[in-house]
Amino acid sequence: MTPRRAQREDFGELQLSEPFPSEVGRSRQFPVVDRRWLSASTGPNPLASGSFEAIVAELTACWDRGERPHVEAFLGRMSSAHPADVVELIYHEFCLAESKGLAPDPTDFLRRFPDREASLDRLFRLHGALSSTELRQWTDPEILPEVGDEIGPYILKRELGRGSFARVYLAEQSDLDDRLVVVKISTRLTPEPRLLARARHSHIVEVLWHGSAEDGTLQLICLPFLGGATLSTVLAERRRIGRRPRSGRDLLSDLDRVSAPEYPKANLARPAREVVEGLSYPAATAWMVARLAEALDHAYLRGVAHGDIKPSNILLTADGNPMLLDFNLAVGWRLPGASDLPADAGGTLAYMAPERLRAVAESHRMSTPSAADRHRADIFALGVVLLEALTGQSPDLPQAKARTRQEIAAMLAESGRNGDDAMRWLARSSVPRGLRSILTRCLAPDRADRYSQASELADDLDRWRAGRPLAFAEEPPWRFRLGRWARRQRFAVAAAVLAVIICTTAMTALWHSFQSTLRRQAEDKLTLTWDRNDSTVFRFLRFGNWSPDNQIDAAETACKHLNLYNVLEDADWRLRNDVQSLPEPERSELEVWLLEQILRYTRALGNRPDSPDDWLRAQALLEQVMAKAPFGPLQTQQRRLLQQLNKTGGSPPLTTPQPEVAVRPALWMEDYLLGVEAEPRHAREALVHYQAVLRARPHSFWGHYRASTVAFRLGDQPATAEHLRQCIAQRPRNVALRAQLAGCLFMMGQYDAALAECTKALEIDPDHAVSTRNQTFVRKQLGQGDHVKSDLRRFELLTRSQSEVLMLKVRLESMHSSDPDRARSAPKPIEPILASDQADDLETRLLRATQLRDRKRYPEALLELDKLIELEPEHLEARLYRAMLLRKLECRKAMADFAYLVDHPRLEELIAQYKDAVSIYHQRTSDLLQENQPKAAIKVAQDGLVQAYRIQTMLGESHYALARAYGLAARSEPCFIPRAAAELENVFAINPSILGNWFEDDVNFDGLRDRVRPARFKRD
Structure with a gap:
């Protein structure tokens, strides 16, 4: 406890009138007297x-x-x-x-x-x-209570403000469920509570209760807690931010930042805030001041003058209503002509009217002002508040060494600062002219020239806000009244504007019709290009029969797409009507798709061996494109072509450089082309770029489609389906997309959803063969045998390839029916083996090789696989089948295939499609151990363990492969023994049978078997 507080409490204990003396170290309690119950x-x-x-x-x-x-x-x-x-x-x-x-x-x-x-x-x-x-x-006002004290039923929680002899607190009223109220405590007895009660108004703070404490030493006034903040606080926040408000919304934002945090936000009433939000800042300020003027007029008619109007005595409540506060210096009278008014009790000099300043300066000759004079002085002060709120500049007192209040008032009165200076300040401000006229009337130096009643001020403010002529202030010049006249004569003005619009429309109707036709034609061409049945735009083939680099028709397909928009011949293809007339985002999506075709076309030409002419064509096209948009992947392709030309001794043709202004490429297009560039061999890297495209452009059609193709290759079927749904949402009549979504849903086991997509696709195009084939697979899985037969006949009618029909029949026969009765009643039929002359594509050859392998006709199966790999060396699925078959036949040629697969950048995609492909790492680890290369075997085994954990399969086998590699390495480096033991412990924890089958006979653990054997593993 501070000495001052202890001294005060000791003094409180000496007061005979104190019925509950304070306890040392605890909050004080002040008994109060409710003056409402005192008899008149x-x-x-x-x-x-x-x-x-x-x-x-x-x-x-x-x-x-x-x-x-x-x-x-x-x-x-x-x-x-x-x-x-x-x-x-x-x-x-x-x-x-x-x-x-x-x-x-x-x-x-x-x-x-x-x-x-x-x-x-x-x-x-x-x-x-x-x-x-x-x-x-x-x-001394220091006898006033402090935060934490109790005075009657009020517990003081926070100090809201203080004056020379009063303080204002936020308090809890304990006898009314601890509701929040505002308690004003002063050391002087003032008529403020009775004047507040008399001048009760919706924009004057209401008195809830008043009383006294400490034997009349303290006066208490209880007011409602309305949240918000004073106007002075809001204006100070605006000056702190340094931003000029433009609307009522900005004003409410400033208010919300400084509002009392205790006021619940959910209780905000909306009407006043909705009015203010819909107004400009000057109009919102005029609305608030008009409401305050109405409150002043209401108080004046009931015999009350405020006497100290300033921003700190104006509350902006949390719901946006302005309220007059602090009637401490107010005066009251009973009759309109009362002459027994008290003398002027003072106020704030910066907001005083000139006549009040003179009265303060000449207090020895002071005469009691009349009620009308007091009211007009309040109007002057309210005008200063309006000017400060509009300009953000507060009226400053003169910088002089004045010692007394009278001297400062004399200087202000002599200089006319509160009158003439205000007019000059107003003339230089950005206040609207209508409000300037109103402020000129409010701030007139002669009180006779001001508004006689505050209701007149409120009327003029509302008239200005509504665009009507001012009733009491002088109207601004005609050029400033023109906008207001137009608002008032809005019907006539609307008729004139309508006539102009009709004439303009008639003159431009042909042009708009022409533009609409161009747009419709451009959209129809785009639909025909992307959504037609025989379009080669969407390639979504099964993994294994797509080669990243050696597609025979890659250049042909890209060239066909580019010729649709004459990209190869016209450098300004972006300005074509069928491109420029497209709306966004279709225009940008078409542009990035054509850039993708340029990249694919030039890459296909560059991959043609010993073909300098093709390389020069690709180089010329890239130069033409990059003059408009120098994308990174195109530059990379250009450098690669230049290197090829330099090696062969060729050089690009000399061309006259054209002064082109390169447009800064869009970042999302850059990411998209980077994804296309990385996609052939680095699917996961490509996916990162496509995800960047979707972050920048969440509804990018091609961003979603390319992401779906990469996700499919990586085995992420749910992501693939989601991206395809996003594409279908933009192009709902694209049957190719719906067929691809149906296939993806089928692989996820969502057969009903897959059948629904097939049905929608066939409703759009009944002759779509792929959708018919997908529907056949789905119905076969659902056991709808009759429908399967009709779908098969329909597919035979639609397809042009008999090998596809035969392959479909073979796969249907190999599928296990979901009908349990059929499964019990009929044995599984034997699949017919496709004839060799029917294997005219890679997928058919792979299916024939699989059939031969299942029939144990291994030499024939190997022959088919050899032919397939000869046609497509990067067919990873065929490589895997051949390697496993060679290993089964104990042929050392398998080692080459396993080495090829482990080093291939697209192995992760193969594992995503065939989870057992993780065994490739195990086989390669065994090969390296046989060649006595333990360090290389450790690296391969570690990579395999990462892939096993990624797809959560073959974990025990992967740990055992790494343990074998550590075991062989430990023969020369004993530091690997603990690692081998740790890996074997992991194997035992995951699958103990692996140790039981292999550990005891594994030569890689010879000499250290007992040192690495898991403690819980018992030797048989």
Whole structure:
């Protein structure tokens, strides 16, 4: 506890009126008196100008302004001359003089008031007995409670603001379920609660309760907690950000950033916020000030003048409503012509009207202003607030060494800063002209030139906001009224504009019709190119019969696609009508597809051996394309062609350089072409590029399609299906895409969904052979035998290749029917072996080789596989079958095939299609161990273990292969013994039978078998 706090609590314990003394180290509790229950007959109305409380407040205000009035001027105005009140008033002057450092003499007061000598003498002697510190605690605002204290039912949670003799807290009201309220506590008794009650309005903060504490030393006012922040806080936030608001939405954003966090966001009422959000910033400010003007007018009609209007006394609630606060300096009167008004209690100089400044500066000649004058002074202050809110600049006090309030007020009044300076400031601002006229009326130096009532100000503000003529302020020049006139005469203006539009439409109708025709033709051509049945655009073949580099028709197919848009002949093909007329995103998708065809075409030409003429054609095309968009993959292909030409002694033809301005290529197109470049041999790298395309362009058609092809090669069927669905969403009538999705769903075991896709594809094109074939497979799997026969007849009718029909029949016979009755009633038929002359494609040859292998006709199977690999050396599936068959026949030629497969960059794709292909690593590891190459065997075994964990298959076998490699290496390097033991422990944990079958007889563990044997593995 601080010394000041301890001293204060000790002093609280000495007060006889304190029924619950504070405990040391705990929050204080202040008993309160609810003034609502005091009878009106117990004393005079504190609001009356002749009441004791009003006179004390006026005397204190005069001393605060720097004046030194004597109490004799106030004694004659007291409505009830109770002796105790007279003595207290005299003593109050003594305390005020002492607080100002004047060292008043008690003898002087006894001489001035001889009839009160006895009472004053006892009071002054008691005053002298108290220490100066204890005395200041009676008048110093430091006696105010602090956060954490309890005062009546209120628990003070957070300080919201403070003044010279008052503080405002956010509090919880314990007797009403701890609701949040605002409690204002001051050391002076003011008429504020009664004036608030009298001037009750939707834009004036409402008083919920008022009372006193500490034997009347503290005045309490309970107000509702409305959230939000004061206008001064909102304007300060705007100045901090340094951004000029453009709309009411910006104003509400500033308000939300500084609003009280305790106010629940879910309770925000919408009407006021919706009004403000839909307005420009000047209109939103005008709307708020108009509501405040209505509140001022309402208070004026009920005999209340605010007296201290400024941004810090205006609350913007969380729901966007402006509210007037702090009626501490307000004055009230009962009748419109009342003459017993109290003197001007002061205010904020920067917002004072000129006549109020003169009154403060000449306080010795001060006269009591009338109610109308006070109201017009409030209108002036509200105009200054409006100007500050519009410009963001606050009115500053003059930089001078003025010591007193009177001197500062005299300087302001003499310079006319609050009047003429405001007009000059307004003329240089960016405030709309209509609002300038309103502000000119508000800030007129002569009060007679201002609005007579705040309701007039509110009316003009609403008129300006609605685009109507101003009723009280001077209208701006005609050029500024033109926009407002147009809004008012909107029907006539609309008719004129409509006539112009009709004429313009008639003049341009032909042009628009022509453009619509071009667009429709371009879309029809794109649909014909991409969605027709015999299109070669979409290639989605089964793994194994697609060669990345040696497609016979690659150049022919790409050339055909490029000729559709004359890309090979026209360097400005992007400006063609059938390209330029396409809407986005189709135009960009067509452009990137044509760039892909250029890359494929030039790569196919470059791969032609000993063909410099083809290389020169590719080089010329790349130069033509890169003059417009220098994409990285095209540059790489150009460098490769130049190297080939240099090796053969050829050179590209000399061409006259054309001054082309290279357009910066789109990054997503760059990523797409990088994916196409990497796709033949590095599928996973290509997938990374396609994913980058989709991050930049989530709905890219070709980004999704290329990603689906790569995902299919990597065995990710769910991703493949999702990408194909995205493609179909953009081109729902593309039967090729639906057929591919059906095949993917079939491989995932989703037969009903696959059948649905086949049905949709055949509804679009009943003659689509691929969809018919897919439907046959699905129905066979679902056991729909009758439909399978009809589909097979339909496929025979549609296909042009008899080998495909025979291959389909063979595969249908090899499929296991899902009909259990048929499976029990009929034995599995023997598949017919395709004739050799029917093997006119790679897939048919592979199927024939598989049939021969299953019949144990191994030499014939090897012959078919040899022919297939001779036609397509990179047919990995055929390589795998041949290697396994050679290993079965114990032929050393298998070692070459296993070595080829392990080193091939597309092995990961093969494993994704055939999970047992992980055994390739095991076979290659065994071959290397036989050749006594343990280090190379370790590397291969480790790669195999990574692939096994990736697809979660053959884990035990992969660990055992690595253990064998470590075992052989340990013969020369004992450091590998612990590693071999660790791998064998993993094998035992995954599949102990592997050790039981192979470990004891494995020569790679000779000499160290007992040292690496798992502890739990028992030798038989």
